[in-house]
Amino acid sequence: MAILVDKDSKIIVQGITGSEGSFHAEQCLAYGNNVVGGVTPGKGGQTALDGKVPVFNTCYEAREQVGANVSLIFVPPAFAADAILEAADAGIELVVCITEGIPVADMAKVYTYLKSSNTRLIGPNCPGLLTPEQAKVGIMPGFIAQKGSVGVISKSGTLTYEAVHQLCQVGLGQTTCVGIGGDPVIGTKMAELLELFENDPETEAIVMIGEIGGSMEIEAAEYVKARVTKPVIGFIAGQTAPPGRRMGHAGAIVSGADESADAKKAKMAECGILVVDSPSEIGATVKQSLQKVTA
């Protein structure tokens, strides 16, 4: 078991004929994924990745003809919001958008629209998903991860790799690693993934990596307190940014919540999350927590 993607996922890549898209589609294929095609408007009927997969004009065609149920997006920022909507309208259940730099206003519209669809979005501006030895839907380097029992949720890219690397070094593999993205509007938030990991029988512990800004970690901590029985290990990046006067701007008064690392850490600890101060202690802390569970 894993969450969101496994070896049976039928993946298409939107933007497969671009340089980023083709490079990473090739990497996903090499990882053993079921990449069933790509979408580039106007290039339907051609093939990509040296003739290995068909290219379609629309997601609709890809859904009809090869039964795609996961889409990985590498479309440039100006067109990425439209690409997400296209995948949703075609009925694709899971969309992973890697594109960085999509205007926030576009994403707010997409997010609201997706509420009335059956499509889940991961990202944008994220490294995507990795279920070790089964599926790589994104840009995470496959070799750093190994199959195991820890679920990973992270706002960051390379910091996720660091955490996964540490887990492997202490002999712990992962069920699924999810990079959710750090943009102001993202498709899937931490709490939703905590729920998926809690319900996944193979996941025994969950790592949650957040950052300063926003209040998603606070909502996630409240979810942990109410619903999660598995150990959750948390880290917040940006905790040593010195405290000081707030910028006099509206963003800080929207939620009324304190978005500093200290406030988040305190809330997380209060909700039963094992909060690590140092980013180098993530792996060891997970290991300890699992030993306690089995002892």
Next chain:
Amino acid sequence: MSFEGFSIYFLYDKVFTTMKIHEYQAKEILKKFGVPIQDGFIFESEADIEATIDNVASELNCKQFVVKAQIHAGGRGLGGGVKFCPNKETAFEKAKEIFGMTLKTHQTGPEGQLVRKVYITEALDIEKEYYVAITLDRTQSKHVIMASSEGGVDIEEVAAKTPEKIIKVWVDPNLGLQANQARQLAFRLGFEGDAFKQAVKVFKALYKAYEATDASIAEINPLVLTEQGNVVALDAKFNFDSNALYRQKDIASLRDVHEEDPTEVEAGEFNLNYIKLDGNVGCMVNGAGLAMATMDIIKLKGGEPANFLDVGGGANVETVKNGFRIILSDKNVKAVLINIFGGIVRCDRVANGIIQAVSELDLSVPVVVRLAGTNAEEAKLLLENSGVSIIPAESLEEAATKVVDVAT
């Protein structure tokens, strides 16, 4: 610009970039979308002071003036950058005083900000002050309009102490602001009669301006009701989503690089995301999250980070060289930590970049290098056999310990 006295929000805003503009530019935008503003003219040279005052007097038909320093930082009034002037003579005197001054506010840091532009406006007779702003509510992924009848003061204090005095209305981004929502705001703020109609119009226009310009914040503080019964924007602030500037050419042209740290501007030209801090340990990292985590561990080991620097995906020779130049332009830096986790980026290439950069630049400070991920083993051998003086480290823990050790 110093980091001291700034908050995490400052860092956050800069990492996830927004573009700022001056008050007079924000008011020009409001005017274009139909919001009545306290109008005025700008001067950028001492020789133009008198003509500017004359212009305000004749064009706007007024005898009293307000002289306002134009810098991006807030708190200008308390810092002495905004003066009411009952006549032309005082206006001339104050304008001369404010132009070219180094204005210190709680947002500029102790070294202050040079005033290069001064805005001379009409003075209005104020009956009551309100606050109104639109931004994104990240929790709901919707836009939120916040308004209060407690305008003109420190609105964050109002929000913290008396949150019930802040009215919030959430706007579906696919529907936009509805008439009933604009009316609700005006009613709840207590507007009546003709002022009510004007306020509704202002809210609608403000939302239009926010949406059409890809603003991340559109704020009027204060929005005033004048003694003559007019609803007018007295001060305004707009920030914009940098990701949308490609489709906002007019907005992008309003950028004032004088308001930004020159090193940060230079870094931006090399596609590096750099923020200067006050410590002595320079760092060069790929990825914003890992860069923040690296700063965190430096501090936990007893050191002080000198900067935030995210080199992004392309850590090649040029990137590393430019990164070094920028980090070392800060004379406080006593040691540098390079922490690269190679995913797509291959560590052997990064290692070659570091070796070349270090040998060409003839560095005067020790450099600790930690490379992990793709081809990390090859990279380690390259560094060992290169003969350049680099302190290698295996783990993040070891790297941080070593760099703090050599910096002190």
